[in-house]
Amino acid sequence: MRENLHRFFRAARGAGVRLSPAESIDAMRAVSKVGFTDRTILRDTFLLTLAKTQDEKKALGDCFDLFFDRPEPQSPPEDGKPNGQDADGSNASSDSPSETSGGDEQAEGLGELAQMLLAQDRNQISATIANAASAASLSDIRYFTQRGIFSGRILDQMGIQRLRDDLDNLAATNPALAERLTNALDGLRGTVRDTVSQALMLYGREEAENLRNDILRNAPLSRIEPRQVEQMRHLIRQIARRLRERYSKPRKRQRRGHLDVRRTIRRNAAWGGVPFLTAWKRRHRDRPKIVALCDVSGSVARVSDFFLLLIHSLHEVVDDVRSFAFSGHLIEVSDILESKSPEEAMAEIMSKVGFGSSDYGSSLADFEDEWMSAITPQTTVIVLGDARSNNLDPRADILRRIAERSKRLVWLNPEGRMAWGWGDSEMPRYSTFCTVVRQCATAKQLERAVSDIVASYQ
Amino acid sequence: MADIRPSASIEAVESGLAAQGYIASRQIATAVYLAQQIEKPILVEGPAGVGKTELAKAIAAWRGMKMIRLQCYEGLDEAKALYEWKYAKQLLYTQILKDKLGEVLGGAPTLEAALNQLHDFGDVFFSKEFVEPRPLLQALEQPAGCVLLIDEIDKSDAEFESLLLEILSDFQVTIPELGTVVAVAPPTVILTSNSERDLGDALKRRCLHLHIGFPEQKLEERIVESRVPGISQTLRKQMVNFIHEVRSLDLKKLPSVSETIDWARVLVLLQAPELGHEMVKDTLNVLLKYEADIEATMPQVSTFIAKASRQNVFG
Numbered sequence: 147m148r149e150n151l152h153r154f155f156r157a158a159r160g161a162g163v164r165l166s167p168a169e170s171i172d173a174m175r176a177v178s179k180v181g182f183t184d185r186t187i188l189r190d191t192f193l194l195t196l197a198k199t200q201d202e203k204k205a206l207g208d209c210f211d212l213f214f215d216r217p218e219p220q221s222p223p224e225d226g227k228p229n230g231q232d233a234d235g236s237n238a239s240s241d242s243p244s245e246t247s248g249g250d251e252q253a254e255g256l257g258e259l260a261q262m263l264l265a266q267d268r269n270q271i272s273a274t275i276a277n278a279a280s281a282a283s284l285s286d287i288r289y290f291t292q293r294g295i296f297s298g299r300i301l302d303q304m305g306i307q308r309l310r311d312d313l314d315n316l317a318a319t320n321p322a323l324a325e326r327l328t329n330a331l332d333g334l335r336g337t338v339r340d341t342v343s344q345a346l347m348l349y350g351r352e353e354a355e356n357l358r359n360d361i362l363r364n365a366p367l368s369r370i371e372p373r374q375v376e377q378m379r380h381l382i383r384q385i386a387r388r389l390r391e392r393y394s395k396p397r398k399r400q401r402r403g404h405l406d407v408r409r410t411i412r413r414n415a416a417w418g419g420v421p422f423l424t425a426w427k428r429r430h431r432d433r434p435k436i437v438a439l440c441d442v443s444g445s446v447a448r449v450s451d452f453f454l455l456l457i458h459s460l461h462e463v464v465d466d467v468r469s470f471a472f473s474g475h476l477i478e479v480s481d482i483l484e485s486k487s488p489e490e491a492m493a494e495i496m497s498k499v500g501f502g503s504s505d506y507g508s509s510l511a512d513f514e515d516e517w518m519s520a521i522t523p524q525t526t527v528i529v530l531g532d533a534r535s536n537n538l539d540p541r542a543d544i545l546r547r548i549a550e551r552s553k554r555l556v557w558l559n560p561e562g563r564m565a566w567g568w569g570d571s572e573m574p575r576y577s578t579f580c581t582v583v584r585q586c587a588t589a590k591q592l593e594r595a596v597s598d599i600v601a602s603y604q
Numbered sequence: 605m606a607d608i609r610p611s612a613s614i615e616a617v618e619s620g621l622a623a624q625g626y627i628a629s630r631q632i633a634t635a636v637y638l639a640q641q642i643e644k645p646i647l648v649e650g651p652a653g654v655g656k657t658e659l660a661k662a663i664a665a666w667r668g669m670k671m672i673r674l675q676c677y678e679g680l681d682e683a684k685a686l687y688e689w690k691y692a693k694q695l696l697y698t699q700i701l702k703d704k705l706g707e708v709l710g711g712a713p714t715l716e717a718a719l720n721q722l723h724d725f726g727d728v729f730f731s732k733e734f735v736e737p738r739p740l741l742q743a744l745e746q747p748a749g750c751v752l753l754i755d756e757i758d759k760s761d762a763e764f765e766s767l768l769l770e771i772l773s774d775f776q777v778t779i780p781e782l783g784t785v786v787a788v789a790p791p792t793v794i795l796t797s798n799s800e801r802d803l804g805d806a807l808k809r810r811c812l813h814l815h816i817g818f819p820e821q822k823l824e825e826r827i828v829e830s831r832v833p834g835i836s837q838t839l840r841k842q843m844v845n846f847i848h849e850v851r852s853l854d855l856k857k858l859p860s861v862s863e864t865i866d867w868a869r870v871l872v873l874l875q876a877p878e879l880g881h882e883m884v885k886d887t888l889n890v891l892l893k894y895e896a897d898i899e900a901t902m903p904q905v906s907t908f909i910a911k912a913s914r915q916n917v918f919g
Contacts, residue, residue: 175642194635
């Protein structure tokens with residue numbers, strides 16, 4: 147039974163419930179108190195000891211139902227012995243009467259597996275599959291590419307080799323029986339495949355998702371395929387949640403060294419003002435204020451899309467975000483992003499300013515004319531763009547004035563460093579006024595960049 | 605494992621709590637049973653007014669133990685939660701004992717001898733005598749054990765959470781001047797949280813995690829029955845039905861069990877024979893706490909009442 151519990155814990159981890167060894171020990175202790183007799187109590191016990199949030203409870207509940215839905219595997223077989231014999235050893239007493247009464251005379255002399263298939267004893271077959279599965283350590287399955295290997299291993303364990311020999315022999319002597327056996331074998335293959343698929347669902351979900359996310363995280367945002375956009379949005383939302391969790395903690399920092407006289411006197415009033423307890427001044431940190439200028443032309447558009455999505459999902463962390471989009475000219479898009487779904491918002495922004503040839507000079511001039519007052523000494527200004535201005539006047543002087551007004555000026559460029567300054571790129575001229583310039587082409591780089599910006603306020 | 609009949613013991617918990625007027629779901633009873641068996645605190649989460657605090661009270665009453673309550677708030681610290689030195693008393697004693705000290709030390713010929721004599725007194729002024737125990741320390745010192753309720757832990761600062769860790773896992777606290785105080789009898793600890801902020805993993809790991817949501821219809825009827833005995837069966841069914849309909853709306857604050865009980869009391873007080881349109885409209889403010897919520901519910905009232913009484917006929 148302990149073996150089963152361990153397998154369940156592994157399945158729970160696969161379902162995305164974070165289990166520490168200590169928690170599994172607690173769960174074991176709890177289970178030893180309630181026993182296995184009542185399934186609903188067992189389920190409640192796991193939910194109480196293992197899952198620590200509402201989401202985890204749901205995931206674990208589903209996992210429990212899936213896990214205990216199948217027949218319990220019998221005691222694991224000893225190593226070395228072929229599996230069929232072992233299963234037969236434990237089940238022989240109960241099964242032999244039915245087999246002899248309804249059994250086929252010709253079935254004598256065939257392998258265990260063949261006899262089992264011909265007898266159509268469902269219980270015994272599923273028990274044998276389960277045993278073979280645990281011998282093939284099916285719970286180690288992680289990726290969908292492993293399905294074939296594991297199916298093969300399980301069938302091997304069950305003695306498919308012997309079955310093939312039997313089939314070859316029968317094909318000559320008794321074609322009818324051979325046909326029956328072939329059909330049964332096809333059925334068996336199907337069942338094994340289902341078992342493996344279920345195991346993959348139980349144990350492999352988390353791993354597969356991690357792998358996919360990892361690939362996605364390092365893929366260039368501008369070149370991802372349309373079908374991946376939704377997954378990427380999901381990933382960006384995850385990143386946003388992570389950043390929120392990390393940075394939304396209270397920003398109070400004790401700064402020892404400066405006595406808060408007023409609070410000290412108040413606190414010690416009970417002892418006639420003799421300062422037993424001291425109170426120290428605390429420094430409150432500002433929440434980040436961000437002004438984002440995003441190029442939405444051509445290949446930069448997709449990166450801007452994800453960047454805006456990320457910045458605008460950081461409500462708890464970032465006090466104030468104002469976003470501007472530009473290609474030929476510049477408009478404010480904060481309201482559009484706040485009020486609409488990401489897809490709709492981006493479509494609307496694109497229809498308003500997108501698809502023009504980019505003109506950094508006139509866009510910066512637009513910004514200076516109307517929104518320069520949005521920048522305060524606490525503001526971080528983020529410009530996202532490739533700085534390719536089609537050989538028009540870059541107006542770097544405006545960027546200098548922006549840099550002077552703001553706390554920090556960060557430039558995120560989706561192009562690689564090698565390309566900066568080549569062709570019509572104005573990057574070298576702009577970068578002299580920027581506090582930080584960094585490449586930002588993948589989700590990972592995006593996360594890093596935004597995380598650094600937010601962290602500079604902590 | 606054969607001699608354990610957990611379902612029986614869990615039912616015992618259920619009926620024990622029921623005797624105190626707390627109708628527990630199977631999950632709650634399992635949590636209480638396990639907490640006792642493996643000596644772990646329970647962290648109860650859920651919306652306001654579903655009986656998180658009541659659970660602790662009911663357990664205390666059922667087991668006949670004292671309940672010690674620690675209400676958390678922002679800025680709660682060691683001095684208010686754990687222990688504090690009685691500075692005034694220490695000062696007073698030094699003043700009074702000044703002469704005595706002079707007498708004791710007067711006999712010493714040299715300064716060194718005086719120092720040695722002083723050492724012999726030990727730490728008189730940092731002894732248990734001068735410690736003012738606050739709820740957490742009190743809970744550990746109860747000889748017969750107690751129920752320690754740490755209410756709304758999510759309101760406290762993250763540092764306070766860390767302070768609790770030692771108590772929660774080992775039932776002990778360390779006072780720098782005195783050493784470690786171990787619980788005489790391990791208390792039953794209940795922590796409640798409204799999920800205003802996410803609690804740390806370290807805290808969650810040490811607890812059984814129980815989520816109390818809104819109860820099912822049958823359970824809620826039983827709760828009303830036990831809390832408001834004077835209510836007729838039809839009215840009870842109708843009003844619980846009605847509340848379940850209201851909870852399906854998208855409201856700022858959904859009515860929870862405490863509101864159900866309040867409303868039941870009001871209806872009994874107004875001697876309503878059954879749920880009437882006017883009656884509901886007049887008393888809706890008992891159920892809903894925001895003007896916007898009342899406005900959103902008002903147009904639906906007649907449909908909900910019709911549904912409630914229809915279900916009553918068939919169910």
